[in-house]
Amino acid sequence: MQFVMATLESLLKPHPRVRVLRDGPPDPEGECVVHWMQRAQRGHENAALNLAIALGNALRKPILSVFGLTPSYPQAQRRHYRFLLEGLVDARQALAARGVPLVVRLGSPSEVVCAVAREVRAAIVVGDENPLRIGEQWRREVAERLSVPLRLVDADVVVPTSLFPKQEYAARTIRPKIHRVLNEFLRPLPDPAAQVQWPSERLPAGEDLDIAGLLDRLGVGGASEVAGYIGGWTEAQRRLKRFIADRLPQYASGRNQPVPYRTSELSAHLHFGHIGPTTIALAVRSSGAPPESVEAFLEELIVRRELAINFVARNRDYDRLAGCPAWGRATLSKHASDPRPVVYSEQQLEAAQTGDPIWNAAQKEMLLTGRMHNYLRMYWAKKILEWTPDPETAYGLAVRLNDTYFMDGRDPNGYVGVAWAIGGLHDRPWSERPIFGTIRYMSASGIRRKLDIEAYIRWVAEIERRGGREH
Ligand SMILES: Cc1cc2nc3c(=O)[nH]c(=O)nc-3n(C[C@H](O)[C@H](O)[C@H](O)COP(=O)(O)OP(=O)(O)OC[C@H]3O[C@@H](n4cnc5c(N)ncnc54)[C@H](O)[C@@H]3O)c2cc1C
Secondary structure (H helix, E strand, O other): OOOOOOOHHHHOOOOOOEEEEEOOOOOOOOOEEEEEOOOOOOOOOOHHHHHHHHHHHHHOOOEEEEEEEOOOOOOOOHHHHHHHHHHHHHHHHHHHHOOOOEEEEEOOHHHHHHHHHHHOOEEEEEEEOOOOHHHHHHHHHHHHHOOOOEEEEOOOOOOOHHHOOOOOOOHHHHHHHHHHHHHHHOOOOOOOOOOOOOOHHHOOOOOOOOHHHHHHHHOOOOOOOOOOOOOOHHHHHHHHHHHHHHHHHHHHHHOOOOOOOOOOOOHHHHHOOOOOHHHHHHHHHOOOOOHHHHHHHHHHHHHHHHHHHHHHHHOOOOOOHHHOOHHHHHHHHHOOOOOOOOOOOHHHHHOOOOOOHHHHHHHHHHHHHOOOOHHHHHHHHHHHHHHOOOHHHHHHHHHHHHHHHOOOOOOHHHHHHHHHHHHOOOOOOOOOEOOOEOOOOOOHHHHHHHOOHHHHHHHHHHHHHOOOOOO
16 A cells, blocks of 8 residues: 555555445535544554555645543553553654644544544545454444545555455464565555645644643552653664564574563554554564564564454454353363362452462562563463463453553453463364363473573563563
8 A cells, every 4th residue: 555646546455454434425515634643553564554644635625633532541650641642642753753643632532533534524534453352343333424525544564454354263374364465565654745735724623732731630450550661652662673683583592582572662653553563573674583483483473462453353252251262161160160279369469479489479579560471471360360260260361461450451362362271162072181171281380491580580580670661
């Protein structure tokens, strides 16, 4: 989707990356194009913004970007809101450089975008995609309330989700389908500018992005802020450069070691759309790093991540045990009343007060830093199944803790991570054992063999001593 100098007709042609939620030509009486920013919160390399700009340029009308900031996003905490606001500061600056003002208002995103679209007499609204339940609900509400067309661009995947209309069984089923079309979709995204400037005297009312003031006005509490975990395009670029220079060369062999991290640590920026997967994939592909590391990384970034998005888009029970495969639910149900040698309360688990120093360190890493290494996330979720009275309780608790504390929580990857660890999603049956049935088991002794776990426990203790700071 290059559309730098496209005609209106070519811009409105069907495309696998574009979903038409409200059809029709742009309103001839309309005075501008509205870009609704929700999931892809960035002013660079953003296919949804690009379509809005291209439409504005073809119609010879200015473009306005709108963001509705809701104080009641499910499970979102103060730490997430700060990160989001930092991203909006970067986005506003990048958008301004492209001739597109960003209006941020407090309220439900669907209400905000409809109100602004009416005020500025939009000819057409262009948004991004979000497969989560709440994201889809907002989009349906906007389509119902708007009186002008609404188009959604799947801007946060490399290969459009629409190409996989059914729930994929496993990585091995989606991988060949992705690779078949990858070169068609993995293309650099330009940053075209609006040709008609927005008339500054007609800028609708909106918020200044004073982060501290907005956090207070939003009144969000919950999980405290995390030192040094900064949101936004600029920080995502810094992390990407660091990853390519220092970590990518050893990614294939070293990514499972948690001390020090050898992964990109870009998941939260991807979650908030502060950077898109295309930007990362192209930078990694042209980095000159060893091919086995490039391949291993692109497998996670594209195949695994887009498999997770496929699951959430195609399975409405994506965050419940009911969404897991039938064999997983059956085996868990058969073993639901197996005696649990140890049961911890929700409070004990949340406060990292179990008898397992590995699990406690992982839980503390999550509480203090908002992240946890992938290998430990697997162990962490499986132990919750072992230590709670039944699989339903385990599932609900794992999802809640994941979404409350991880900076990258409330993401398709998290729902799939829990479904894989507890419900056997995208996995196969293993040998049968108590509590787990045929769900894959992970033991503390296995972790000790694979990782330098004592170094990990010491590292988390040091972070705790520094009050959450890593250095
Ligand atoms: C129980 C459990 C819970 C999880 N919860 C989350 C979550 O809430 N949010 C989240 O983004 N990820 C989650 N994951 C997946 C994975 O652990 C994280 O994406 C990864 O640790 C992020 O670190 P990174 O950015 O350094 O990854 P890198 O290794 O640098 O990978 C690059 C990107 O690829 C994607 N990716 C990596 N591993 C996976 C994977 N296994 N599945 C799907 N995509 C992947 C991520 O977007 C990641 O940022 C969970 C996994 C498990 C087992």
